[in-house]
Each structure stands twice: as structure tokens, then as C-alpha cells.
Amino acid sequence: MKRLLFILPIIAFAGLAVFLGIGLTKDPKELPSQLIDRPLPEFALPGIVEQPGSGPPELNGFASASFRGEPRLLNIWASWCAACPQEHPVLERIASEGFPVYGIAWKDKPADSRAWLARYGNPYAGVAADEQGRTAIDLGVTGVPETFIVDKKGRVRFKQIGPISPEVWEGQIKPLLQQLRAEA
Amino acid sequence: MKRALLALALMLAAPPVLVLPAAPAAAVLPDEMLKDAGQEARARAISKDLRCVVCQNQSIDDSDAPLARDLRLLVREQISQGKSDAEVRDYVVERYGNFVLLKPPVEADTLLLWGGPFAVLLLGAAGLILWRRRAPVAAPDAAPLTEAERADLDRLAGPSN
Numbered sequence: 604m605k606r607l608l609f610i611l612p613i614i615a616f617a618g619l620a621v622f623l624g625i626g627l628t629k630d631p632k633e634l635p636s637q638l639i640d641r642p643l644p645e646f647a648l649p650g651i652v653e654q655p656g657s658g659p660p661e662l663n664g665f666a667s668a669s670f671r672g673e674p675r676l677l678n679i680w681a682s683w684c685a686a687c688p689q690e691h692p693v694l695e696r697i698a699s700e701g702f703p704v705y706g707i708a709w710k711d712k713p714a715d716s717r718a719w720l721a722r723y724g725n726p727y728a729g730v731a732a733d734e735q736g737r738t739a740i741d742l743g744v745t746g747v748p749e750t751f752i753v754d755k756k757g758r759v760r761f762k763q764i765g766p767i768s769p770e771v772w773e774g775q776i777k778p779l780l781q782q783l784r785a786e787a
Numbered sequence: 788m789k790r791a792l793l794a795l796a797l798m799l800a801a802p803p804v805l806v807l808p809a810a811p812a813a814a815v816l817p818d819e820m821l822k823d824a825g826q827e828a829r830a831r832a833i834s835k836d837l838r839c840v841v842c843q844n845q846s847i848d849d850s851d852a853p854l855a856r857d858l859r860l861l862v863r864e865q866i867s868q869g870k871s872d873a874e875v876r877d878y879v880v881e882r883y884g885n886f887v888l889l890k891p892p893v894e895a896d897t898l899l900l901w902g903g904p905f906a907v908l909l910l911g912a913a914g915l916i917l918w919r920r921r922a923p924v925a926a927p928d929a930a931p932l933t934e935a936e937r938a939d940l941d942r943l944a945g946p947s948n
């Protein structure tokens with residue numbers, strides 16, 4: 604009994620250390636998405652061109668309805684986003700490997716978005732502007748960049764918070780997209 | 788010089804009404820507020836319970852983050868559309884999950900969070916009771932004194948009258 608009382612604080616400490624240790628490995632910024640396995644919220648967003656209808660068609664916005672028939676990536680970015688240039692080469696690689704990436708410029712002036720794409724190059728099959736940030740709230744966006752993987756039926760299947768690293772692309776997202784392509 | 792004197796005179800003469808009350812420590816800007824004071828009060832109350840997902844230990848009422856402002860405006864928009872407090876909360880929870888509630892609801896996966904402290908308290912109380920009950924038993928039995936000990940004690944205590 605005495606010995607047990609002596610060991611008890613040590614056991615309690617060890618338990619606490621394990622729990623807190625696990626807690627340290629988790630990033631509190633990564634909130635689980637509410638959208639997983641649910642349809643992409645409906646939106647129809649304008650593009651980032653000066654005059655609607657002018658300029659390249661891919662810069663003229665898109666709607667949630669276009670996320671059908673083929674799995675796609677929906678990337679939330681902004682010209683003011685610090686991590687986006689870091690993610691940019693990966694997005695270009697994804698596009699060059701034949702997976703369509705759509706981009707929503709979040710809380711960004713269209714002129715700034717245009718300048719950013721002119722500077723870094725445009726990896727997007729479609730670009731839209733969410734200046735008010737309302738669509739981003741519907742998507743549960745907490746920051747940029749974030750990327751949603753949408754399946755053939757328009758359901759969200761995966762959410763990446765923060766930039767897609769080459770490792771995440773190779774190890775997680777690409778296999779998922781290949782699997783989604785194979786789905787009926 | 789004259790202008791400065793005039794300004795000073797005006798400042799001294801300013802009625803106390805002009806002295807602003809202590810500014811509330813909130814991030815709500817005047818242009819965000821609803822005209823209806825009752826609705827604005829409801830919006831403030833809801834905002835205080837909603838976590839800012841960017842700066843996670845602040846409510847959206849406290850946070851200056853642009854996303855917090857968007858959510859404040861959203862809350863106010865929903866209220867002016869005639870939604871109830873619960874409906875507004877549900878709207879945000881549907882998008883961001885229970886995590887946005889600074890006070891999460893009692894559910895299966897939050898049971899440990901809500902019940903944990905009470906469980907520890909009960910455990911502690913049970914331990915204490917067990918320990919108190921056992922304590923007298925654990926004390927060594929007082930064996931009766933032997934004859935020699937009694938004689939020693941009598942000698943030390945002096946003659947008993």
C-alpha cells in the first residue's frame with residue numbers, strides 16, 4: 604500500500620507527460636474539415652479580369668457546378684499569402700501531371716491576383732475571386748493556402764491545410780486522386 | 788498663438804459629456820454595428836462565444852483578424868435576417884465545426900472534457916475515504932504492558948497516592 608502511494612505520483616506524471624507529449628505533435632491550426640464526404644457548397648464566383656468576359660477564359664471565374672465528372676483540386680490562395688509562392692511550383696507540377704487545379708483568390712483585389720499570376724505563372728485551369736470571403740466561410744477556410752480535393756460527384760474528399768509539399772502530393776493527394784479517378 | 792489659446796479654452800470648457808466612456812476591449816468597429824441596439828447586443832453575445840479560427844484563443848468579438856471581422860459581419864447579417872441565436876450559431880458550426888464554440892456542447896466526444904474534472908474529483912474523494920478508513924487498521928496494535936514495563940512506569944511516575 605505504502606509502495607503504491609509512493610509510485611502513484613510517478614505514474615500520474617508519466618501519464619500526463621504522454622498525453623501532453625501527444626498534444627505537442629498536433630498542430631492546433633489543423634482543424635478537421637466539416638465538409639469531408641459532403642457536397643462542395645454552392646457558389647458562382649466572378650473572375651479576376653478587369654472586364655467580365657475579357658481576357659483568357661480561365662481567369663473569368665467558375666461555379667461549384669463545374670466540379671463534376673472528374674476529380675479536381677480547389678486551391679484557396681491570395682497574392683498577400685506568404686506560403687503561396689512556396690506551394691506554387693507544386694501546383695504547377697500537379698497541373699502538368701494532368702490534374703486540373705482551380706484557384707479561388709481569397710480576400711484579394713483582382714488586380715493584385717492578376718499581378719501575382721503574371722509574376723509566378725498560372726497553374727490554374729480556372730481562377731475566381733472571393734473578395735468578400737463569403738464563399739471561403741462556406742468552405743470553412745481558416746487561412747491560405749488550403750486545398751480541397753473534390754471527387755467526380757462534386758463531394759469534398761480531402762482537405763489540405765497549408766501548402767502542399769512535394770511529399771504530401773506524392774504520398775497522399777496523388778494516390779487519392781488516382782483512386783477517385785477509378786471510382787464510378 | 789491665439790488659436791492655441793482658443794483650443795485650450797475650448798478643451799477646459801468642454802462639458803464632461805464629451806469625455807468618452809472607457810472603450811470596450813472589443814474589435815467591433817462602428818461601421819460593423821447594427822442599428823438596432825437589441826440586435827447588436829445579441830450579435831455581441833454570440834460573437835463572444837465564437838472562436839476566431841485564425842487566432843484561436845480569442846473570440847471573434849476580440850479579434851482584429853480579417854476572418855474574424857467577416858464572421859462578425861456574417862453573424863450580424865444573419866441576425867438582421869431574423870434568425871434566432873441558436874440558428875446563427877448552428878450556421879457557423881456547420882461550416883467550422885464545434886471547435887468554433889468557445890464552450891463546446893456536451894456530446895459523446897466531449898464527454899471526457901466535461902466529465903473529466905468531476906471524474907478526477909470523485910476518484911480523489913474515493914481514495915481519501917479509503918485511506919481514512921484504513922488508517923486506524925494500519926496503526927500497530929497496542930500490546931498490553933508486561934509486568935516489568937508496568938513496574939518501570941510506576942517507578943518513573945513516582946509513588947502513586
